[in-house]
Amino acid sequence: MLLSDDFNDNSRNTSMWNLLQKSPNVWLDETNQRLEVRSIADVNGASVVYYANGWGFLTASNFSFKADFHDSSITVPGNYAFGTMIGIGKFGGGIVTTANDNAAIEVQRYVDQNGNGSVFDYEKTTDGNHVQKDVKTRNQDSGILYISYDANKDELYLSDTGYWAANAWDTIPGLLKGEWNSNVVVPFLSGYVRNIALNSGDAYLDNFVVDSGTIVYYEKQKSLEGATKEEKQLKKWNRRNESVMGGRY
Numbered sequence: 001m002l003l004s005d006d007f008n009d010n011s012r013n014t015s016m017w018n019l020l021q022k023s024p025n026v027w028l029d030e031t032n033q034r035l036e037v038r039s040i041a042d043v044n045g046a047s048v049v050y051y052a053n054g055w056g057f058l059t060a061s062n063f064s065f066k067a068d069f070h071d072s073s074i075t076v077p078g079n080y081a082f083g084t085m086i087g088i089g090k091f092g093g094g095i096v097t098t099a100n101d102n103a104a105i106e107v108q109r110y111v112d113q114n115g116n117g118s119v120f121d122y123e124k125t126t127d128g129n130h131v132q133k134d135v136k137t138r139n140q141d142s143g144i145l146y147i148s149y150d151a152n153k154d155e156l157y158l159s160d161t162g163y164w165a166a167n168a169w170d171t172i173p174g175l176l177k178g179e180w181n182s183n184v185v186v187p188f189l190s191g192y193v194r195n196i197a198l199n200s201g202d203a204y205l206d207n208f209v210v211d212s213g214t215i216v217y218y219e220k221q222k223s224l225e226g227a228t229k230e231e232k233q234l235k236k237w238n239r240r241n242e243s244v245m246g247g248r249y
Contacts, residue, residue, distance in 0.1 A: 003055075003210040008033040012050070017189075020049040026193045034206040037084055037191030039198045045081075051188035055217045056091050057149070059176045059183055063213025064148035064163045067189060068206040069107045070141060073118075080196035083108030084189075084205050085123070086145045088156075088176075091184040101126055101180055103172060104190070105145050105158040107138070122158055122170045126179060134170050147187075149213075154178055163211070184216060 005013055010030050012019065021027060023046035026039045035050070057063040067086050087104025103124045110117055120136045138160070148163040149156050154177045157168035165171060176182055189205050 002213060002215060005208045006033070007035050007206060007208075014053065016053055016055075017050040018053040020051060022046050022048065026191065028189075028191060029200075032200065034204045035189060036200055036204040037082070037193065037198055037202070038200070039082070039193040039196065041076075041195065041197040043193050043195065045192070045194040047190055047192045049188050049190040051089060052186045055215055056184040056186040057088070058214040058216055059149070059154075059185060060151055061214035062149055062151050063210070064146070065187055065208070065210040065213070066144050066146045066163075067208045068142070068144055069204070070201075070206075071107055071109055071203040072141060072201065073109070074196065074202060076196055078195060079111055081108060081110035081192070081194045082196055082198060082203055083192050084203055085192070086147060086205070086208075087123075087188050087190065088147065088185040089188055090180045090182045091186050101182075102188070103156060103175060104188075105147065105160075105170075106192070107143075107145065108192075120160055120169065122172070124172070124175070133172075136169055149176065151177075184218075 005016060007030050010033065012030055019028070023043055025043040026046045026048050028048050028050060029036045029038050069084050071082070071084065083106045085104040085106035087102050090101035106121050106123055108119050108121060118138055120138050122134045124131050124133060143160055146159040146163050146167070147156070150165070154174050155165070156172040156175055157163065157165055158170045159167045160169060161167045176185055189208060191203060
């Protein structure tokens with residue numbers, strides 16, 4: 001294990017996580033020794049994100065990380081959706097672009113004009129263009145989300161059963177070094193809510209663990225103005241590489 005957060009201190013570890021909150025009506029609450037997604041009903045689709053603060057994975061090496069999830073079956077009138085997810089965002093030019101370039105595995109419940117469901121889905125955003133690629137029906141309320149990456153093949157694996165290709169529910173080829181052309185990616189944890197109030201215990205993540213990878217720590221820019229290209233930024237990083245490939249640290 002390289003890095004972990006079990007959220008048992010009930011307080012955001014600011015040396016590990018930044019917070020991106022897009023609406024005051026949806027928030028992440030570290031309480032009850034877990035990371036809960038909370039909301040009021042009057043929210044027209046918004047997400048809230050923990051993303052890595054000053055660290056990320058080199059795409060030249062394999063990496064793997066996971067987190068526990070839980071969501072409850074909730075019955076309310078009208079259309080709604082909510083979910084939790086783990087994912088990676090592109091790092092480029094000194095800017096973490098989790099909003100414009102990301103890939104994630106999400107646990108979602110929804111009711112809409114087409115019916116209702118409880119699913120896993122793979123979502124990808126490149127240059128701000130959102131694509132929901134694959135959906136898998138699920139039956140469990142709790143489990144583990146896994147993301148792993150094979151650097152030699154440039155393949156990203158998403159799963160609810162384990163790491164690497166043999167356990168992958170979905171395999172995304174050519175994304176990190178190909179489509180994104182990224183030397184570094186940044187992990188994130190997130191919640192999404194539309195038209196439903198989530199109370200304590202309704203939806204949460206827990207036990208975030210990085211099991212393998214090469215982690216780099218970088219000096220964050222005070223301003224996004226005049227950000228350099230990614231290759232130049234990498235040279236400025238104060239690296240502290242911590243690497244395991246399938247072992248323990």
